[in-house]
Amino acid sequence: MMRPALLLMLVATAAGAAPPESGQQIARAGSQSPAAGPAAWFTGVVKVEPLWRADASINTSGAYVTFEPGARSAWHVHPSGQRLVVVAGTGLTQEWGRPVREIRNGDVVTCPPGVKHWHGAAPGTRMTHLAVTGMADGKGVEWMEKVSDEQYDARRD
Amino acid sequence: MMRPALLLMLVATAAGAAPPESGQQIARAGSQSPAAGPAAWFTGVVKVEPLWRADASINTSGAYVTFEPGARSAWHVHPSGQRLVVVAGTGLTQEWGRPVREIRNGDVVTCPPGVKHWHGAAPGTRMTHLAVTGMADGKGVEWMEKVSDEQYDARRD
Numbered sequence: 053m054m055r056p057a058l059l060l061m062l063v064a065t066a067a068g069a070a071p072p073e074s075g076q077q078i079a080r081a082g083s084q085s086p087a088a089g090p091a092a093w094f095t096g097v098v099k100v101e102p103l104w105r106a107d108a109s110i111n112t113s114g115a116y117v118t119f120e121p122g123a124r125s126a127w128h129v130h131p132s133g134q135r136l137v138v139v140a141g142t143g144l145t146q147e148w149g150r151p152v153r154e155i156r157n158g159d160v161v162t163c164p165p166g167v168k169h170w171h172g173a174a175p176g177t178r179m180t181h182l183a184v185t186g187m188a189d190g191k192g193v194e195w196m197e198k199v200s201d202e203q204y205d206a207r208r209d
Numbered sequence: 210m211m212r213p214a215l216l217l218m219l220v221a222t223a224a225g226a227a228p229p230e231s232g233q234q235i236a237r238a239g240s241q242s243p244a245a246g247p248a249a250w251f252t253g254v255v256k257v258e259p260l261w262r263a264d265a266s267i268n269t270s271g272a273y274v275t276f277e278p279g280a281r282s283a284w285h286v287h288p289s290g291q292r293l294v295v296v297a298g299t300g301l302t303q304e305w306g307r308p309v310r311e312i313r314n315g316d317v318v319t320c321p322p323g324v325k326h327w328h329g330a331a332p333g334t335r336m337t338h339l340a341v342t343g344m345a346d347g348k349g350v351e352w353m354e355k356v357s358d359e360q361y362d363a364r365r366d
Binding site for chain 1: 231232233234235236237238239241260261264266267268269271289290291292294295296302304307310312313314315316317318319320321322324326339341343
């Protein structure tokens with residue numbers, strides 16, 4: 053004889069009902085595979101470690117991004133903005149038309165929607181930031197041209 | 210004679226126009242004042258270090274929360290969910306009706322909306338997590354009763 057719980061599940065599935073909301077979930081350290089930052093969007097060696105995905109209630113995705121010395125993103129904009137929390141090392145960031153600025157462990161960068169910018173490691177140190185990226189229609193970034201060596205080496209503020 | 214830029218600003222203000230969107234902002238490490246976790250909502254010594262606020266495009270606030278050994282939140286739910294990234298030490302968390310679970314550096318906890326739970330440090334170690342809290346109508350948490358010593362000391366899974 054079928055157990056009532058199993059029967060209920062089959063009935064719910066047959067009726068097209070959504071499964072019951074799952075409870076608290078723990079993704080263990082190291083259980084989410086990192087990816088290399090694609091060469092089309094990054095200069096140098098960049099590692100992206102996913103932390104969480106956007107869902108119906110939280111409209112950001114989260115990831116640790118580690119840039120080896122000299123590595124940086126291409127120029128880009130975030131349609132829904134981004135927050136960066138530097139967690140290791142020293143990095144650089146620049147908004148289009150403004151000076152390159154240094155960012156250090158503990159700094160929090162707010163990138164409003166639509167602001168063209170780049171970020172990466174300083175020449176001499178690896179830099180890791182936690183990136184919290186606003187997602188709209190599954191998209192968090194619009195990529196543009198690479199950051200040239202001249203732009204990267206420009207005088208810092 | 211009034212400079213054109215100033216004149217334009219005054220005209221825009223007089224017309225009630227929003228100021229131009231500000232660009233990339235950097236909040237330097239240590240520039241945002243920490244707060245103690247209020248005794249009504251926490252047991253033991255807890256420090257909350259704000260990182261970013263929710264805005265029109267990103268519906269989460271971010272903070273580092275550090276629990277001294279044995280310290281923990283009260284039971285609570287998040288109306289719009291929460292993500293926790295453990296960044297130091299070993300902690301504990303429990304969903305109502307389920308066993309206490311240990312969380313360690315690098316673990317990511319997903320708390321869906323409406324799930325009653327608590328989190329804090331393990332008995333012997335300080336624990337820090339980055340908390341990314343879904344905000345709806347300016348509210349991110351509904352507080353409930355304290356976690357008793359019996360609940361805190363219950364057998365771990």
